[in-house]
Amino acid sequence: MNSIITDLKYIIEGEVSDAKTDLEAVSQDFGGIIQKFPQVVVRPHNSTDVAKAIKYAANHDLTISSRASGHSLSGQSLNQGGILLDMRNMNQIHEFHPDELWFKADAGVTWKQVVNTSIPHGVIPPVLTNNFEVTLGGTLSAGGLGLSSFRYGSQADNCLGLEVVTGTGDIVWCTPENNSELFYHVLCGYGQFGIMTKVQNRLRKYRPFTRSYFLCYDDLDSLLNDQRLLISENRIDGLVSLFSPCLLGVSRASQKGIKPLIQWFYRMQITLEVDSVNDIKQEKILSDLNFYRHIHTEDLTFEKFIQPIAEVPHPVDTANSWIDVLLPASAAKNYIDIALQRIPSFLDFRTIPVGSFCLNSHNTKMPMFPLPDEELIIGLGMYPTIPKSQVKPVIEQLNLLTDIGFQMGGKRYMATWVDFDITRWQLQFGDYWPQVNEIKKKYDPNGILNPGFFKYEEVVREEVNGSLFHSIISVA
Structure with a gap:
């Protein structure tokens, strides 16, 4: 261990530490479910440091992973x-060009830094998540979804170029035109094919004001139909829905004991981005929607509207076992009904945030971000924060909901809790899964980058009685 520290301190310009406090500080992520301890923490100063650390890891049979905010x-x-x-x-x-609508920055830059720089120039990244403290490299490695993703895709879909260090320590600049294979797999690739060190990203102009309508539904079909209408007609600039349970009583006739009688309500928030709220023709926006009640209208400046509503609390000894399921619109109603029926059996339905969002498959083109095979995608998010003592039974139920989603043609957003064996990875990527494995071998031949998340396959040719057979080996 001492030799590793000594070696790395000699070749790395940045900081190198094996102090217990430094190792503990990077031993958990936002999920709070998995804990791992590295031997050493390296805080690289530049991409050359990253390349040297990767080459050292490859030569000394060590694994190597990257993190920033640790929001996985x-x-x-x-x-x-x-x-x-x-x-x-x-x-x-490093570069900011509001007139040309792009910027270039280190992967460790936070979206807050970008927003603070861009807003005074009248431009903004096309997609923002509800957490500005996470980094460019972090969300681009995952996808990055926001209120406007149905229009602009994921954050990864708005990336123009990347500087990447591969698993062999090569520093490569890649774009959709040059080194495109690496570009399209590092994005949404969770550090499996290379580590991002610089990012070139798109900007867009924004309008100065927003109006949001908060609409309440008591019927899921009506909500889903209105979402489809609003998106297909390009009427709005932002959309999100939150589900709220209302306990109406209990039934004692259930064979499993007392059963809560729950009515779910659905609040859809739609947002318009405008030059002046006086220009809005409300009748044109709302007249043919089938909501139960229009409960609120909110006018904000664009700058205030995009700010995260609140920081997500993370109490001590709790875990965030969140999942997002991406569903073909034709199956969304059936799946959501099943999920809402099951949630009260293993979670406190009164406190768990549940909601939905929409994607257009033609706006989301990343091969490492697989989507269901339909134009309109409905995302269902379930975001329980639970005591760590409840993690195992809750995860079992969430895995079951994942499997039901796969059976209905759905996919998972892998930024949330993922507990996949080889079969689930095959279902996630479908026919593309063998190519994912081949590209992993190409850019990380030693299998040292961010191990333990993807469960890759290795096909081994075996000769038995003169015949060739293929056996599948799971490789963490």
């Missing part, structure tokens, strides 16, 4: 027994 939920940003690259010191915006 399934240990994607953790490392056991190897090298952990803490990317937060690589945090400079």
Whole structure:
């Protein structure tokens, strides 16, 4: 261990530490379910540091992972027994071109830095999540979804170029035109094919004001139909729905004991981005929607509207076992009904946030972000924060809901809790799964990058009695 520290300190310009406090600080992520301890933490100063650390790891049979804010939920940003690259010191915006609608920055730059820089120039990244403290590299490795993703795709879909260090330590600039295979797999690839060190990203102009309508529904079919209408007609600029349970009583006739009688209500928030709220023709927006009640109208400046509503609390000894299921619109009603029926059996339905969002498949083109095979995608999010003592039974039920989603043609957003065996990975990527494995071998031939999340397959040719057979080996 001492030789590893000594070696890395000699070749790395940035910081190198094996202090217990530093190792503990990167041993968990936002999920709070998985814990891993690296041997050493490296805080690279530049991409050359990253390349040297990767080459060292490859030569010494060590694994290596990257993290910044650590906002993953399934240990994607953790490392056991190897090298952990803490990317937060690589945090400079190098170029900012509001007239040309792009910027270039280190992967450790936060979206808050970008927003603070861009807003005074009248531009903004096309998609923002509800957490500005996470980094460019973090969300681009996952996808990054927001209120406007049905129009602009994921954050990854708005990336124009990447500087990547591959699993062999090569520093490569890649775009959709040059080194495109690496570009399209590092994005949404969770550090499996290379580590992002710089990002070139798109900007867009924004309008100065927003109006949001808060509409209440008591019928799920009506909600889903209105979502489809609003998106297909390009009427709005932002959309999200939240589900609220109302306990109406209990039934004692259930064979399992007392059963709560729950009526779910659905609040859809639709947002318009405008030059002046006086220009809005409300009748044109709302007249043919089938909501139960129009409960609120909110006018804000664009700058205030995009700010995250609140920081998500993370009480001590709790875990965030969140999942997002991406559903073909034709199956969404059936799946959501099943999920809402099941939730009260294993979670406190009164406190768990549940909601939905929409995607257009033609706006989301990343091969590492697989989508159901329909134009309109309905996302269902379930976001329980639970005592760690309840993690195992809750995860069992969430895995069951994942499997039901797969059976209905759905996919999972892998930024949330993922507990996949080989079969689930095959269902997630479908016919593309063998190619994912081949590209992993190409850019990370030693299998050292962010191990333990994806469960890759290795096809081994075996000769038995003169015949060739293929056996599948699971490789963590």
